[in-house]
Amino acid sequence: MMRKFSLQTKVFLTFVVLLLFVLVCFIVFVNIIAIKPLKDRTINETMMTADKVGDQIDIYIDGQNQLSQRILSSKDIFTLLDKDVSTNSYARLNQVRELKDIMFQAIGPSMNIEDMVIYDKQGDLIVSYLGDGNSSRATSLHDLLAHSVIGKKWSGSGFILIRQADTISFIRAINNQNGKVFGYLNIQMKQAYIQNLTEGIAAGRVYILDEQGGAISSSLPESDQAVLNESLSGNGVYVDKFQNYVAYSKSGSTGWTTYVVTPKQSVLGSVKSVQYISILLITVLMLFSFVYIFVSTRNLLLPIRKLRSQIWRINYSNMNLKVDNRPQNNELILLNEAFQDLMERLQESIGREKIALHEEVKARNSALQAQIAPHFIHNVLYLISIAAQEGKTEAVSDMCKHLSDSLRYIVSSPYAHVTLADELEQTRHYLSLVQHKYEEDLEWVIEADELSRQIQLPRLVIQPFVENCIEHAFANTDPPWRIKITVKQFNGLWAVEIKDNGGGFPPEKINEILNNIHESASGANEIHNHRSSIGNMGIVNSVNRLKLMYQNRLFFNIFNHSDEGEGTGATVQIIGSLTQDFY
Numbered sequence: 001m002m003r004k005f006s007l008q009t010k011v012f013l014t015f016v017v018l019l020l021f022v023l024v025c026f027i028v029f030v031n032i033i034a035i036k037p038l039k040d041r042t043i044n045e046t047m048m049t050a051d052k053v054g055d056q057i058d059i060y061i062d063g064q065n066q067l068s069q070r071i072l073s074s075k076d077i078f079t080l081l082d083k084d085v086s087t088n089s090y091a092r093l094n095q096v097r098e099l100k101d102i103m104f105q106a107i108g109p110s111m112n113i114e115d116m117v118i119y120d121k122q123g124d125l126i127v128s129y130l131g132d133g134n135s136s137r138a139t140s141l142h143d144l145l146a147h148s149v150i151g152k153k154w155s156g157s158g159f160i161l162i163r164q165a166d167t168i169s170f171i172r173a174i175n176n177q178n179g180k181v182f183g184y185l186n187i188q189m190k191q192a193y194i195q196n197l198t199e200g201i202a203a204g205r206v207y208i209l210d211e212q213g214g215a216i217s218s219s220l221p222e223s224d225q226a227v228l229n230e231s232l233s234g235n236g237v238y239v240d241k242f243q244n245y246v247a248y249s250k251s252g253s254t255g256w257t258t259y260v261v262t263p264k265q266s267v268l269g270s271v272k273s274v275q276y277i278s279i280l281l282i283t284v285l286m287l288f289s290f291v292y293i294f295v296s297t298r299n300l301l302l303p304i305r306k307l308r309s310q311i312w313r314i315n316y317s318n319m320n321l322k323v324d325n326r327p328q329n330n331e332l333i334l335l336n337e338a339f340q341d342l343m344e345r346l347q348e349s350i351g352r353e354k355i356a357l358h359e360e361v362k363a364r365n366s367a368l369q370a371q372i373a374p375h376f377i378h379n380v381l382y383l384i385s386i387a388a389q390e391g392k393t394e395a396v397s398d399m400c401k402h403l404s405d406s407l408r409y410i411v412s413s414p415y416a417h418v419t420l421a422d423e424l425e426q427t428r429h430y431l432s433l434v435q436h437k438y439e440e441d442l443e444w445v446i447e448a449d450e451l452s453r454q455i456q457l458p459r460l461v462i463q464p465f466v467e468n469c470i471e472h473a474f475a476n477t478d479p480p481w482r483i484k485i486t487v488k489q490f491n492g493l494w495a496v497e498i499k500d501n502g503g504g505f506p507p508e509k510i511n512e513i514l515n516n517i518h519e520s521a522s523g524a525n526e527i528h529n530h531r532s533s534i535g536n537m538g539i540v541n542s543v544n545r546l547k548l549m550y551q552n553r554l555f556f557n558i559f560n561h562s563d564e565g566e567g568t569g570a571t572v573q574i575i576g577s578l579t580q581d582f583y
Helices: 007-072 075-082 089-107 141-145 149-153 191-197 264-296 301-312 331-389 393-411 420-441 463-473 507-519 534-553
Strands: 113-120 125-128 159-164 167-175 181-189 205-209 235-239 245-250 257-262 442-447 481-490 493-500 554-560 570-577
Touching (some): 007 089, 007 159, 007 264, 075 089, 075 181, 089 113, 089 125, 141 159, 167 191, 181 191, 331 393, 393 420, 463 481, 534 570
Antiparallel strands (some): 493 570
């Protein structure tokens, strides 16, 4: 006799079958679709880690190669090393001093090495940049090369890398274009720097071996020494006898090989955890979903009604209640309509707030501009009075015309934006006025194209930087004084550079200006308790006004370029976005 099941039992059995089917599909999906790509990605990330560490080491070694090239590029070093100073102690001391000067100029103010040593062509130590050649530094190049297989085979061409104890040496011959050897250069690299590259790698243990299999970065345990294949070339991944995944990357320039040893559980452990947790989670969710849907549908309409009632009570101005005269036949449609009405009221409120904020920013911009205009007018009137006293009638007439154009520019809608071309034209007026005072001692160039007509700026933000050059940068510098303004465009950005050949900024002055800009909350607040000189208020004022307009889409920098091959002086950079979503 066939047994009849109740509807609840049938629904339950149907749900169980459906649940089993979903679980089987999920397991197949996890094993075929999810696990294999996740495993491959983990292996690729391990290999990329080895490549990244190897590339960073190559960059560091290449830096030492470039440093040695800078030493060899000095013609004085060949003259110094070719002198015979063995019998003259004063000449010897002078040779050491000049060699150290050459090394200092090549290294620069920042040094990422332990030491630098120069030997003569017989291999005997001449000078050490930091030390005196004693203690851990070899006094003879032959003694250093004798401890390395590579050193014994070195022919003297190119460079070699030798490790002795905890010191890694970069050695190359000091020779001219004709191949004549004058001596040898030994750059002792920082072991701690290479060690740091292998630390903090979550994928596994990282080792760096030289061509003889010696550890470069840290000591190599015997367990890992047995599984590292030293005859590999290029890069790749293999599985050792302990089922560890070993990623390797061999450098073609140094001959060193970077290994990343990752335990198997680190590669597959997370995959299996995802599999087990997902199966458990989907089972629990399926069981609870049936009960939840059955119970929750009965009370679904009650919270919707309460939510709709609360939405109707929201009002921006007075929170007054609204009368709901809409039909009650569909709760979801009514809820959607109430929410749309709320959004319209919120958008109206946001629009009012935006207009108020815009007016506030314009008022602040006008106030900041008003601080600069009196300073400018005072300086120009002083120049005109000097020209009048000297009887330069034509100069006074020309200066008055430039001043008239400048005043018309300043007082015309001070809160309105202007183009960069207008700002540059105002700067030309100012430089033309100052030219009458300094005559041929002052040279200035403004390079700008049609791009300057598309860039929007507040008024009087370029002139204060030029005025700072004239008032302060040239105070202790002999003429001719040069000012160059350049407008550039790249990657959706515009840039204005203002360069001079003056004495530059003192480091503490640059820090003071940048700190003042930072303390002003990116232009949102005015700076108080500062002097009104152009070097303090003028630069900070101009940057604040630019940041009021561009917010976080503007970058400002100021630096001296005496170490960049451009002579003395300073450079001011203003970089902004070409988009015009201001305030």
